[in-house]
Amino acid sequence: MDEKDMGTDLEKVLITKEEIDAKLAELAARIDRDYAGKDLLIVGVLKGAVMVMADLARALGSHVTMDWMAVSSYGAGTKSSGVVRILKDLDTDIAGRDVLIVEDIIDSGLTLSWLLSNLRSRRPASLNVCTLLRKPEAAKVDIDVAYVGFDIPNEFVVGYGLDFAEKYRNLPFVGTLAPHVYGG
Ligand SMILES: O=P(O)(O)OC[C@H]1O[C@H](OP(=O)(O)OP(=O)(O)O)[C@H](O)[C@@H]1O
Numbered sequence: 001m002d003e004k005d006m007g008t009d010l011e012k013v014l015i016t017k018e019e020i021d022a023k024l025a026e027l028a029a030r031i032d033r034d035y036a037g038k039d040l041l042i043v044g045v046l047k048g049a050v051m052v053m054a055d056l057a058r059a060l061g062s063h064v065t066m067d068w069m070a071v072s073s074y075g076a077g078t079k080s081s082g083v084v085r086i087l088k089d090l091d092t093d094i095a096g097r098d099v100l101i102v103e104d105i106i107d108s109g110l111t112l113s114w115l116l117s118n119l120r121s122r123r124p125a126s127l128n129v130c131t132l133l134r135k136p137e138a139a140k141v142d143i144d145v146a147y148v149g150f151d152i153p154n155e156f157v158v159g160y161g162l163d164f165a166e167k168y169r170n171l172p173f174v175g176t177l178a179p180h181v182y183g184g
């Protein structure tokens, strides 16, 4: 799928597929170094992080295990409700494990903040976060994030896992939508 297939829905491409690939290779190399000799568990946060997990995991040089959690705080809108629901919990007992949460985006930070305290209570040996995107201007909570792909402006973005009302997740790049699409 490319820009032409988006018709008039897309306003602009913010981060290209090539830029994403290069950044994930860079983050994977750092993660390989930081977790050398450890038995790392990467936890993808469904649904948005599917693409990042798939590409990051393949860029890693070391063996990792993978698990998934599904949480939702956005529903069909463009604003975080702040109320996080677990839709699917981990299959893995993370007590004593080195755990890396993989996210597509940190916006207000409310989802991740809730997730971190939830997972911390399960007593992992270590708990860190890798996110492809972060919006510093939108932060409502201060979170220490070990691996950040791109800091982006405070705009609603879609693509590479990120949806608007479940659409656009399969775009290979990150972009913004024309205002008419979300009623702006
Ligand atoms: O920092 P915040 O403001 O809390 O926003 C970030 C969260 O929003 C998105 O998930 P969403 O609830 O849209 O679910 P999805 O991944 O299934 O699309 C994204 O995947 C993050 O988990």
Ligand SMILES: Nc1nc2[nH]cnc2c(=O)[nH]1
Residues within 6 Å of the ligand: 074, 105, 106, 107, 108, 155, 156, 157, 158, 159, 162, 163, 164
């Ligand atoms: N699609 C999408 N989901 C989000 N969840 C939190 N921020 C965003 C965003 O900018 N776009």
